[in-house]
Amino acid sequence: MVLIGLSLGAPWISPHEPWETNLDRTLERPSSEFFFGTDELGRCVFSRILYGGRLSIWVGVVSVLIGLLIGGTFGVIAGYFGGKTESLIMRTVDVFLAFPSILLAIVIAAMLGPGLVNVILAVGIRNIPSFARIMYGKVLSVKKSDYVVAARSVGASDFWIISRSVLPNVFSTLLVFSTLQIASSILLGGVLNFIGLGVQAPMAEWGKMVSDGRSWLATAPHISTFPGLAILFVAMGFNLIGDGLRDSLDPRFS
Amino acid sequence: MLVYLARRLLAAIPVLLGVTVVVFLMIHIMPGDPAQMVAGFDAPREQIEKIRVELGLDQPLIVQYAKYMSKLLKGDLGRSLHTRRPVIRDLVDRFPATFELTLVSIFIAIVFGIPIGVLSAVKRYSLADHAAMTTALFGLSMPIFWIGIMLMFVFSLHLGLLPVSGRGGAFYTLSGLRHLVLPSVTLSLAPLAMIARLTRSSVLEVLKLDYVTVARSKGLKESIILVRHVLRNALIPVVTFVGLEFGALLGGAVVTESIFAWPGVGRFLLTSIEGRDYPAIQGTILMIAVIFVFVNIIVDFLYGVLDPRIRLKS
Numbered sequence: 312m313v314l315i316g317l318s319l320g321a322p323w324i325s326p327h328e329p330w331e332t333n334l335d336r337t338l339e340r341p342s343s344e345f346f347f348g349t350d351e352l353g354r355c356v357f358s359r360i361l362y363g364g365r366l367s368i369w370v371g372v373v374s375v376l377i378g379l380l381i382g383g384t385f386g387v388i389a390g391y392f393g394g395k396t397e398s399l400i401m402r403t404v405d406v407f408l409a410f411p412s413i414l415l416a417i418v419i420a421a422m423l424g425p426g427l428v429n430v431i432l433a434v435g436i437r438n439i440p441s442f443a444r445i446m447y448g449k450v451l452s453v454k455k456s457d458y459v460v461a462a463r464s465v466g467a468s469d470f471w472i473i474s475r476s477v478l479p480n481v482f483s484t485l486l487v488f489s490t491l492q493i494a495s496s497i498l499l500g501g502v503l504n505f506i507g508l509g510v511q512a513p514m515a516e517w518g519k520m521v522s523d524g525r526s527w528l529a530t531a532p533h534i535s536t537f538p539g540l541a542i543l544f545v546a547m548g549f550n551l552i553g554d555g556l557r558d559s560l561d562p563r564f565s
Numbered sequence: 566m567l568v569y570l571a572r573r574l575l576a577a578i579p580v581l582l583g584v585t586v587v588v589f590l591m592i593h594i595m596p597g598d599p600a601q602m603v604a605g606f607d608a609p610r611e612q613i614e615k616i617r618v619e620l621g622l623d624q625p626l627i628v629q630y631a632k633y634m635s636k637l638l639k640g641d642l643g644r645s646l647h648t649r650r651p652v653i654r655d656l657v658d659r660f661p662a663t664f665e666l667t668l669v670s671i672f673i674a675i676v677f678g679i680p681i682g683v684l685s686a687v688k689r690y691s692l693a694d695h696a697a698m699t700t701a702l703f704g705l706s707m708p709i710f711w712i713g714i715m716l717m718f719v720f721s722l723h724l725g726l727l728p729v730s731g732r733g734g735a736f737y738t739l740s741g742l743r744h745l746v747l748p749s750v751t752l753s754l755a756p757l758a759m760i761a762r763l764t765r766s767s768v769l770e771v772l773k774l775d776y777v778t779v780a781r782s783k784g785l786k787e788s789i790i791l792v793r794h795v796l797r798n799a800l801i802p803v804v805t806f807v808g809l810e811f812g813a814l815l816g817g818a819v820v821t822e823s824i825f826a827w828p829g830v831g832r833f834l835l836t837s838i839e840g841r842d843y844p845a846i847q848g849t850i851l852m853i854a855v856i857f858v859f860v861n862i863i864v865d866f867l868y869g870v871l872d873p874r875i876r877l878k879s
Contacts, residue, residue, distance in 0.1 A: 406583030409858050410850070413816025418850055421838045422591055498708050502820055505710045506835060539711030546706035554702075 366427060368545065371497035373431050375489050378438020383485070385439070386446025401447060407440040416499050420508040430509035434496045445488050449481045483556075490553035494546045501542050573862050584854045588847050589633050637851075652848035656830060663822070663829030667814050669749040671807065674756035679803065681757075682764025683796070689769065697761060704758030709817050713751040713824040720747060748825040752817050756810050763806055767799040801868065808864025812857040 389400035407415065416437045423429035503509045681701075685694040819831035826832070830849060837845035 402579060402583070405580050406587060409580050409584050409861075410587075410854050411812035411814075411816040411857055413813065413819060414850065414853060417816075417819065417834075417838070418591060418846075421846070494706060498706070501708045502710060505708075505820070506823070507839075539708055539715065542708045542711065543703070543706050546708075547702055550702060550706050 367497055367500055367542065370427070370431050370434060370500035371493045371549070374434035374438055374496045374500070375493045377431070377435030378442040378492065379485070379489055381435075382439035382442030383446045386443035386448075387450050387481075389443070390447040390450030400443070404440045404443045404447075408444070412437055412495075413499065413502060416503060417506065417508065420503050425508060427509060430500055430503050433503060433508075434499050437499065438492055438496060441492065442488070445484065446481065449484050487553050487557040490549055490556060494549035494553065497542065497546050497549070570866050573865055577858055577862055580858060581855065584858070585634065585637065585851065586630070588851045588854070589630055591847065591850070652844050655833060655845065656848060656852055659828060659830045659833050662827060663815075663818055663831055666745070666748055666752065666821070666827060666829060667811070667818055669745055670752035670814060670818075671756065671811070673749060673753040674760055675807065677753075678757040678760030679764050679800070682761040682803075683768055685761065685765040686768035686772065694765075698765070701758040701761045704754045705762075707754060709751060709755065709820050710824060712754060713748070713821055716747050716751055717824070748821050748827050751824075752814065752821045755817065756807075756814060759806065759810065760803060763803055764799065767802050768796075771799040805864055805868050808860055808867070811860045815853055815857065 385400050385404075389397045410418070416433045419436050420429055420433035423432060500509070681697050685697045688694050815831070818829065819834055821827065822829045822831035823835050830853070834846065834849045834853075836842075837849065
């Protein structure tokens with residue numbers, strides 16, 4: 312299953328199509344020499360999907376990295392040091408988590424203005440509290456474990472303890488969570504672009520393509536169909552990977 | 566138990582305060598000058614300045630925030646720049662529509678999700694199980710806007726079975742129902758998938774536990790065991806999840822409403838964002854966040870009620 316996920320998640324690795332996105336030749340015509348047909352401006356939908364793939368997946372990965380690095384660090388700090396720092400950080404996290412994911416991203420994207428970078432930032436910011444929470448919880452449980460206590464009693468420095476004992480144990484959870492977050496981040500990126508808060512024309516991005524195709528739904532449904540399918544399969548790929556990882560890394564798995 | 570509830574409510578206050586701060590700050594972080602937005606782009610400088618003073622935008626932030634909070638506590642959410650009506654009225658007008666949509670969607674998700682999950686757990690590793698879980702995976706990975714458009718395409722444009730958009734009246738009318746079908750199904754798919762998966766794993770977990778074996782050895786019928794013992798405990802995480810998912814549902818409603826032109830709060834938010842209608846945006850976000858916080862509290866509370874272990878620990 313994981314293999315399927317990998318192969319589905321990598322259609323973007325093959326942008327062998329030349330930059331055909333400026334072909335103002337023909338208007339909306341379903342599949343013939345153009346695998347997925349052409350859109351309302353005569354561009355090859357297939358190529359646009361391939362290029363859009365790079366963008367969409369980029370959004371997913373970078374935003375998760377943002378969430379991971381910033382949120383994760385905060386979470387670890389909060390969990391490890393405790394006390395006032397812990398309360399402060401976690402309270403702030405709670406406030407942000409009080410907003411539904413999609414809403415938070417929409418608001419942030421609206422605030423920042425249009426553009427791909429802002430979409431990445433918006434989704435990234437949405438990811439931060441989630442990662443913070445997860446890392447916090449994990450660090451809390453690891454903190455109590457034997458190796459940490461042992462390291463502490465020997466008088467090791469905090470940094471040492473964190474990097475040597477805490478991080479490796481947190482790693483597996485992190486990996487699973489990150490993968491799943493990538494999937495949801497890609498979806499979220501799609502939503503933002505669909506609404507119009509992200510990429511501008513004539514850039515190709517899956518969410519935007521679905522939105523553009525709405526006007527032609529009755530006569531040329533393929534314009535919307537294929538980008539959406541692309542999102543579906545890539546998200547599913549990452550979900551599969553995440554699930555597979557979780558199942559194999561879980562010690563309780565009999 | 567009341568103590569528990571009171572404590573949770575108290576803990577929520579700083580969160581709510583934080584929410585208001587965030588919402589308040591939003592406007593000021595946005596690129597663009599609010600005063601100019603209100604006055605209109607080509608307005609003369611004096612007019613922009615006049616509006617700035619009127620709206621109190623020349624005061625230090627703290628003062629503005631204080632004013633904002635005092636208005637808030639009186640229930641004044643400001644006036645929409647677009648519709649010129651108090652934001653509260655706009656929200657109250659549109660709330661029932663969103664509420665209806667969300668409720669029906671959750672209902673569908675639960676009614677279909679739980680049985681599927683249970684069946685999958687009971688017939689573990691069977692064909693039905695695999696099929697159900699794979700479909701669930703599809704449901705999870707699907708972009709809401711896409712499936713909404715696809716459904717619209719198939720059922721409205723192509724087959725002409727259901728209306729394309731809009732709300733047709735209350736849910737108990739035929740027209741209302743017909744209009745409800747597509748949006749609510751669209752919205753329910755993701756939660757349905759998650760509920761199915763969660764129910765399945767939860768039931769599997771419970772089935773392994775001791776008291777189930779005890780019940781079986783007592784000679785009870787499998788179905789009774791299932792319903793009375795297993796379900797009650799397995800459903801606890803599901804209940805929690807539904808409560809939490811509610812927030813995501815509200816978010817998803819934003820997209821669904823815009824696709825199907827459903828006259829709800831979500832669509833209001835989007836049009837407000839497009840129109841840079843700051844008071845409306847602030848008011849809507851605030852309302853949604855507050856609702857979400859309260860739903861979470863209720864869910865937490867329910868969780869404590871259903872699972873005595875949690876209650877006693879705190």
